[in-house]
Amino acid sequence: MFSSDFQAEILRRSAKIQAGMRVVGADAALIHTNANLYYTSGRVFSGYTYIPVEGEPHYFVRRPVGLKGETVHYIHKPEQISALLTELGLPQPHCVALEWDAAHSDYMRLAALFPEAKVVNASVVMRGARAVKTEYELAQLRESAVKHAEVYHRIESVYRDGMTDIELQIEIERLLRLHxxxxxxxxNGASMEIFMGNVLCGDNADTPTPYDFAMGGAGMDCSIPVGANGTLMRPGMAVMVDMCGNFTGYMTDMTRVYSIGDLPEKAVEAHRCSIEIHRELSRMGKPGVAAADLYHRAVEMAREAGFDDYFMGHNQKAGFIGHGVGIEVNEAPVLAPRSKEVLVENQVIALEPKFVIPHVGAVGIEDTYVVTPDGLQAITSAPVDIAQLF
Amino acid sequence: MFSSDFQAEILRRSAKIQAGMRVVGADAALIHTNANLYYTSGRVFSGYTYIPVEGEPHYFVRRPVGLKGETVHYIHKPEQISALLTELGLPQPHCVALEWDAAHSDYMRLAALFPEAKVVNASVVMRGARAVKTEYELAQLRESAVKHAEVYHRIESVYRDGMTDIELQIEIERLLRLHxxxxxxxxNGASMEIFMGNVLCGDNADTPTPYDFAMGGAGMDCSIPVGANGTLMRPGMAVMVDMCGNFTGYMTDMTRVYSIGDLPEKAVEAHRCSIEIHRELSRMGKPGVAAADLYHRAVEMAREAGFDDYFMGHNQKAGFIGHGVGIEVNEAPVLAPRSKEVLVENQVIALEPKFVIPHVGAVGIEDTYVVTPDGLQAITSAPVDIAQLF
Structure with missing residues (x-):
């Protein structure tokens, strides 16, 4: 351990990982992606967390120099790990869990450390453990949520008449950073890239992207084709702000909509429909409820309101209406039609029922919630109505 | 092809990839990481570039909807690719190159598409092809370099007395974005994470990080422990600015040093030594020169100047003095002691001989160069001396 006052928290997390390891039959897990190193140790380092199915984790560290702790062991290369386990009195694993989400080259190198062992997928185990947050993690998420909302309260103060979408986004980025x-x-995964979030204005919201995000945007360059594209913000346009909430290492997700002048009634109604879907799903979203049921109820409400053509995109639609958040923005569960996941107390979920209205832009809100026995409890808290920018 | 006027450029790149494929015996490569999709098509998309060892690439696209071109084929899942090859009159590969730097789970899925084929490492092939830039790519890098330098010229204008390092960094981030x-x-690789670059002030430059970066910094949080840590910038401190140069999809790398008041003579001398190393390596760095020789010459010059204790870090040292740049910031070649690479005309290399002077901070410059028959030609151009901030 790098910090003894964090030990109890690490053991709570380890217990969840170890429970998942038992399900897949692993007697050890060897972890090396940054998000999972952070989860299993409380900090990012270069090296490996080794989690036996019983007992506390050990840390095999390459960098930085100077970390202390009884379970911290410096190495130059992973090939030293097997001998170090023996020195520590730990058995060689018969079945080791490695992260299949990590690079194939790393997988090959690490699998070769234990040539006799069966290899199973640690990414699935870690995803399951991380989906249900500890009290400590919930506090981190609540702290991010408060700051996230605080910045959104100040967005109107940085708007100036004649701005483009990217100019507004840059001022919001600065506000976020200063907070x-x-x-x-x-x-999670290398296929989705984003900078600090998206500000989408007018028809740019309807431009399809390569990424599995709820909303679109051409972006400023073909190398990262998502989000703001330099659109001049003009009267009658909706401006959707969906920016990064990583203030603590734990990310909240939050979207609000602003308007330049008045919006057509159809856009305002669709925005109200999003708020209604949030209310309904908050009420429904109790432990034991199927994630897919929340998805289907949202789709049903959008259809009943006559907005199915616009729900979750128009030219290209996203296949989900919400997702877990935590150290990464796309954690379990996923609220999608074929999701087999069931809500569990202390999962943290972002709901984002959104609509793209042609010639107006994207409307609808996104908030981050904790799953409680009474339903979903919002932790991102700010006015939900469309705010007019002047 | 997504754009016919880009076709000649794509064919030039494909020819380099195909030459690399022949070396490893691959008769096809199947590419899906964003950097390589961008390289092989001119844009990021969700899907796969299929490069036969003869002929033009084909694009199997999942998202976004609406891409056009004779070689563009929409798919729902990669399992459709094998049958589509047959429809296109292309043979099934006997030896397919897949990206070993990509996730193991993707590797397993893609390898299963061609159960009879041998699999070799496409990441190595792509790294080799991308190391030597085309004229088009050099123009992209020069464009990034000009803008990068333009922003550095304005850094003094955003400094205010009493700022912390992170406050200065946030203003530089905004300047960069507005430009x-x-x-x-x-x-490249998942182990190194950085936001938009680093501003390192005073002793924070000497805090070791987990990442294989030349300089350190505790960072603002254990979840991304690198860079600015909120240090108040005070007289006698060096402020090293090493921020992101991605203006075109191609990244330049550039570092300059600022001082609060005067710096001790030792720091000024070490900075001069860095400039001398740049001059010497620029002269030496011609096609055919071993990357390791450049490293050793830099180390030798630092030692002769009496600064070996501080060269490339003090508490923790980086093992290289330069690296290729392009779509990613850590491309080939690497200028390191055990590098087997030899410089090739039109490689683009960042040199960063830097020093960490205890109680002062980091000094030395970084510039991006093109390898030419006359030596290294700098494309990031700005005054090299330490600039005093007021």
Whole structure:
């Protein structure tokens, strides 16, 4: 351990990981992706967390120099781990869990450390353990949520007439950073890239992107084709702000909509429909409820309101209406039609029923919630109505 | 192809990839990481570039909807690719190159598409092809370099007395973004994470990080422990600015040093030594020169100047003095003692001989160069001396 006052928290997390390891038959897990190193140790380092199915984790560290602790062991290369386990009196694993989400080259190298062992997928185990947050993690998420909302309260103060979407986004980025936002937008998997979030204005919201995000945007360059594209914000346009909430290493997700002048009634109605869906799903979202049921109820409400053509995109639609958040922005569970997941107390979920209205832009809100026995409890808290920018 | 006027450029790149494929015996490569999709198509999309060892690439696209071109084929899942190859009159590969730097789970899925085929490492092939830039790519890098330098010229204008390092960094981030910086800091491999670069002030430069970066910094949080840590910038401190140069999808790398008041003579001398190393390596760095020789010459010059204790870090040292840049910030070649690479014309390399002087901070400059028959030609151009901030 790098910090003894964090030990109890680490053991709570380890217990969840070890429970998942038992399900897949692993007697050890060897972890090395940054998000999972952070989860299993409380900090990012270069090296490996080794979690036996019983007992406390050990840390095999390459960098930085100077970390202390009885379970901290410095190495130059992972090939030293097997011998170190023996020195520590730990058995060689018969079945080791490695992260299949990590690079294939790393997988090959680490699997070769234990040539006799069966290898199972640690990414699935870690995803399951991380989905249900500890009290400590909930406090981190609540802290991010408060700061996230605080910045959104100030968005109107940085708007100036004649701005483009990207100019407004840059001022919001600065506000976020000055309020302690770490900037880094952690996404599981390498296929989705985003900078600090998106400001989408007018028809740019209807431009399809390569990424599995709820909303679109052409972006400023083909190398990262998502989000603001330099659209001049003009009267009658909706401006959707969906920016990064990473203030603590734990990310909240939050979207609010602003308007330049008045919006057409259809857009205002669709926005109200989003708020209604939030109310309904908050009430429904108790432990034991199927994630897919929340998805279907949202789709049903959008259809009943006559907005199914616009729900979760128009030219290209997203296949989910919500997702877990935590160290990464796309954690379990996923609220999608084929999701087999069931809500569990202390999961943290972002709901984002949104609509793209042609010639107006994107409307609808996103909030982050904790799953409680009484339903979903919002932790991002700010006015939900469309705010007019002047 | 997504754009016919880009076709000649794509064919030039494909020819380099195909030459690399022949070396490893691959008759096809199947590519899906964003940096390599961008390289092989000119844009990021969700899907796969399929490169036969002869002929033009084909694009199997999942998202976004609406891409056009004779070689663009929409798919729902990669399992459709094998049958589509047959429809296109292309043979099934006997030896397919897949990206070993990509997730193991993706590797397993893609390898199963061609159960009879041998699999070799496409990441190595792509790294080799991308190391030597085309004229088009050099123009992209020069464009990034000009904007990068333009922003550095304005850094003095955003400094205010009593600022912390992170406050200065946030203002530089905003300047970069307003000048068209895309924000995204693309790094090959998942182990190194950074936001938009680093501003390092005083002794924080000597705090070791987990990442294989030249300089340190505690960072603002254990979840991303690198860079600015909120140090108040006070007289006698060096402030090193090493921020992201991604203005075009191609990243330049550039570092300059500022001082609060005067710096001790030792720091000024070490900074001069860095400039001398740049001059010497620029002269030496011609096609055919071993990357390791450049490293050793830099180390030798630092030692002769009496600064070996401080060269490339003090508490923790980096093992290289330069690296290729392009779509990602850590491309080939690497200028390190055990590097087997030899410089090739039109490689683009960042040199960063830097020093950490205890109680002062980090000094030395970083510039991005093109390898030419006459030596290294700098493309990031700005005054090299330490600039005093007021």
């Amino acid at each position: 302690g936002n770490l900037g880094l937008f952690r996404i | 068209g910086n895309l924000g995204l800091f693309r790094i």
